[in-house]
Amino acid sequence: MGVLALQGDFREHLAVLRGLGADAVPVRRASELDDVEGLVIPGGESTVMDKLSRTFGLAEPLTERIAAGMPVYGTCAGLIMLADRVLDAIEGQQTLGGLDVTVRRNAFGSQLDSFETDLDVPALGDPPVHAVFIRGPIVEAVGERSTPFAALGDGRVVAVEQGNLLGTAFHPEITGETRFHEYFLDKVRAAR
Numbered sequence: 001m002g003v004l005a006l007q008g009d010f011r012e013h014l015a016v017l018r019g020l021g022a023d024a025v026p027v028r029r030a031s032e033l034d035d036v037e038g039l040v041i042p043g044g045e046s047t048v049m050d051k052l053s054r055t056f057g058l059a060e061p062l063t064e065r066i067a068a069g070m071p072v073y074g075t076c077a078g079l080i081m082l083a084d085r086v087l088d089a090i091e092g093q094q095t096l097g098g099l100d101v102t103v104r105r106n107a108f109g110s111q112l113d114s115f116e117t118d119l120d121v122p123a124l125g126d127p128p129v130h131a132v133f134i135r136g137p138i139v140e141a142v143g144e145r146s147t148p149f150a151a152l153g154d155g156r157v158v159a160v161e162q163g164n165l166l167g168t169a170f171h172p173e174i175t176g177e178t179r180f181h182e183y184f185l186d187k188v189r190a191a192r
């Protein structure tokens with residue numbers, strides 16, 4: 001398992017994955033990407049992650065691996081990196097793409113930039129997920145190829161799935177929640 005380690009909270013993801021028994025390694029260059037079967041893209045700042053991934057020559061191989069079916073789980077900025085379309089992006093911001101969704105960056109406005117809530121995630125069962133949003137995005141439009149995975153009480157989509165891709169607008173890696181990573185590791189095993 002790889003965790004994209006250019007920027008953001010990659011250490012937290014490595015810790016959760018290792019706690020689940022996965023052989024998890026940081027990925028900072030294209031040669032390291034060749035060695036992994038699945039990848040987590042952490043939370044952080046999507047604009048910075050975008051620039052660094054292009055500077056370090058990772059953007060192209062990442063896009064190719066995603067298109068070839070590598071399982072990828074993106075949290076928050078990682079979800080933005082996976083989205084095919086981004087609203088409120090900065091000028092010139094690019095994404096890796098793959099997820100047929102439109103996300104809006106920093107969607108919760110200044111007062112609610114960060115908040116926590118209990119979220120029902122049908123695919124994960126009980127109990128509800130304690131979800132922490134930190135200047136998180138929202139999924140404004142779910143395209144034909146992707147499916148909502150979780151929504152807020154008002155119906156706004158905050159997690160999506162599309163084949164081997166999974167994205168959450170919040171951060172399970174910082175709350176002791178392991179079910180998303182377990183669900184994702186199952187995808188990685190199934191893709192072998």
Ligand SMILES: NC(=O)CC[C@H](N)C(=O)O
Nearest residue numbers: 043044045046076077135
């Ligand atoms: N916690 C996060 O990952 C924040 C995402 C950040 N606001 C962005 O646009 O990339």
